[in-house]
Amino acid sequence: MTTVTSPLLAVRDLRVDFAGNRKRARTTAVRGVDLTLARGETLGIVGESGSGKSVTALAVLGLLPGTATVRGSVELDGRELVGLPGNELARIRGRRISMVFQDPLSAFTPVYRIGDQIAEAVQVHQKVDKATGRRRAAELLDLVGIPDPDRALDSFPHEFSGGMRQRAMIAMAVANDPDVLLADEPTTALDVTIQAQVLDVLRTAQRETGAALVLVSHDLGVIAQMADRVAVMYAGRVVETAGVDDLFTAPHHPYTLGLIGAVPRLDRAGGPLVPIPGNPPALNALPPGCPFAARCPLATDECLVAEPALAGPVDHQAACIRAAQLAETRPAPSDIYPVPVFPPPATAAPRATLPPVLTISSLRKTFPVLKGNVFKRKVGEVYAVDGVSLDIRRGETLGLVGESGSGKSTTLFEILALGKPEGGRIELLGQDTATLTRSAAQQLRGQLQIVFQDPMASLDPRMPIGDIIAEPLQALGTDRAVSSARIPALLSQVGLDPAHASRYPHEFSGGQRQRISIARALAVSPELLVLDEPVSALDVSIQAGVLNLLQELKASLGLAYLFVSHDLSVIRHLADRVSVMYLGRTVEQGEISAVFAAPRHPYTRALLSAVPLPDPAAERTRTRLLLPGDPPSPTSRPTGCAFRPRCPIYATLGAEQRTPCETTPPALTEAAPEADHAAACHYPTVELV
């Protein structure tokens, strides 16, 4: 899309400072951002956490708190918005510019009905009566694909699922046909299939209203899928801006190049990722010169002199003194960033000959649903896990995928409990956990370690990391002297400085904390490492380093991983085999390339097609298989196939063919005898468009 001579929205030299209070120093969040937005265009803003994306969006809307000082100019259709009195801004907000937030719950008032809130948004800006407002609200809910809009009008926000709330918020945002729609991480909290729905709704809403869209996201895939033009932010400034194709194929800034190399991709397996070394700088203590210099592989002394300004041709600008050189040579990320070399993997013995590490069959776990405040009464059961089967052999990585609420974490905790499961069987290193004696269980604990999702929460804030890492050794009765002698080696193994052993967790960054967690897990040389979303709290450039570390450890130590993630690209990158869960059941599993190349269960197919690729050209040619609705609540145990209400195949079947889906729960069956690929579906080969 070409830029029209007078842009719809023009942001020039936007600067935002936050006044310090007693405890905190004054911070700068945005340091001179220029953006332009043409009518109907989609501008993607990417950047790592803290780069100032949200603050920029909020500054445009005039929604920053009173402690913020905004300088520079924001012009909407030639009208200056910075410095406008609050009531005039309020009139523009909602009418001409509206916002979709990451957390939709915060945008709705919990005590009012959804319909009333949307109708009110209409009435504030348009002179219509109540009935018209309500009718318009119903239309809007219908537009964003909420089933039965008339009933939905009378629902309260908490009665909606996350995806539905996000749709309702989009409905409210487009209620007055705004010119500009600002969406700040609109899908970050959502599962991929729901993300695909919401992005689709956002596109529909944009098409219906002709609004320009500013989409803030940290996910390069989402940006590649949605944006026409992209602005990359780093340390409070735009460091590169270009059309989406140019940006992805020929980035002119080393940071952009690094980001592209750092994301694991669904269409590519294994191999090292490009980690960007170091961490983003603190914005209130920026060194002179290019803020990226400390992490940049191309930095020279010249870079330290002055901060480069955004320069270059109008349709592709970058803030780097070597932009022209990058434009010319078009290096691959791995050409300019140092990439680790992994030791060669152990010779691939045939899978059947490897000893099993973990075998689970038909695992079941229910939680009682309690009601009443004083006397708790059991009113039902949540079938959190209801038929999970998986096996892991020595040195193998199994990726466990599923949407939130599908029972992944419950499965992990059942394994880690090393007790008798409620139903089914768990065998760890050949021992049935149901029959373990206390001392045998204690012995087995040494073979099984866990890395949690949130590296801050899983490290005791009051313990120096040396003590944290030594803890599992001591739990197994290792001598104190022996265990503390191991600490330096463990720290360097995960890429940390052994001299930092006496520091506390809060002195480390997120990626480093996750490395500490990994070091702790490695301390007792386990056979199996259970990783519960180990990188989902990290920024891509940091995540790449941790994923590389995991790959390297796997190759050098022969560890087996049970890797839980909702991110299929990460699974694709790291895992040898994959197991897909839906509503507490294993619906498909097998060798990763077999499953990803030819998924047999319709749910797996939908999942795979929902993952956005960080490649705009590939994105345009993909057809998407959108699933209707949300995952049902696990309190009811459906008859037949649990996936039936959302199954696109079932919807196309004739009445007679539907019977097996309705009556018989499908069993996991192999694609071919002896093939390592099984799915639980009665019609695994039916084609879908």
Next chain:
Amino acid sequence: MGDAVVTAVLDEVPVAAAAPAPASRGRLVLARLLAAPGALVGLAVVVLLFLLAFVGPYLTQWHYTDIDYSALREPPSGTHWFGTGGLGQDVYAQTLRGLQKSLIIGLLVALLSTVAAGLVGSCAGYFGGWADRLLMFFVDLMLVFPSFLIIAIISPRLQSGGWIAFVVLLAAFNWMITARVVRSMTISLKEREFVRAARFMGVRPLRIIWRHILPNAASYLIVDATIAVGAAVMSETALSYFGFGVKAPDVSLGTLIANGTDAAPSYPWMFYFAAGLLVLFVLAVNLIGDGLRDALDPTAEAGRRRSTRSERKSRQGKA
């Protein structure tokens, strides 16, 4: 992500040289405690108070029970350093005797009740179920007992046990509320991931309580203990006033203050020496408590300032 809390941005490059075994938490906390000026001052004051209380009496010829009929209500002088009381008692000897009593009662009661509260509260919270119900029943029972009455009834029978029995008695009625708070803190800490992680690693429950739960509840426990020191001295006074606890001719700071209050305007020495020492004692304990709390909490201001400074130094060293 909370980059704001990252106070030190470290290099990802490992240093090959084998570092010596790192300092453990105990050593780190001690080092931080000793580096805090407030805590050192507090510690020094408490040590000096002990010296004064136990060595000071030998410096004068007067014993606290002695009565000098030739000097009634005399102001401080060369013979009676702190002056004399209404019956000719030597205020210096009495004050030091009282200081002995109050130092020991205050510190011991605070220590005992805090240990009991920490132990009972964390065990009840951590183990839950029957252990919790049993312990909490006991706590509630203790709470509804009229403690004053019980002490009044029991303490005469404990004469033989002397003041130690009295300390135990005071502590026994002083830990329940703290225990309840510790219990609820434990219940929420128990669900935190680092405690779960320890459980999955096979760390034994009592060790988890000792290494993870109590240090994370320490800020509260320490504040509570410092308050308990002052409170113990005060409740001893109240009980002594009614004739339990410290009995004449024996004295404590509390009894001295209580007796001296009326005389304070006209004979200030009978009141202010004892009161001043008590204030000094409570202040010193507070300083130690603050220092200990900061030493245990790595994010505390003092610790943070030091770490950023050393960080800056190391960065300069590299450049």
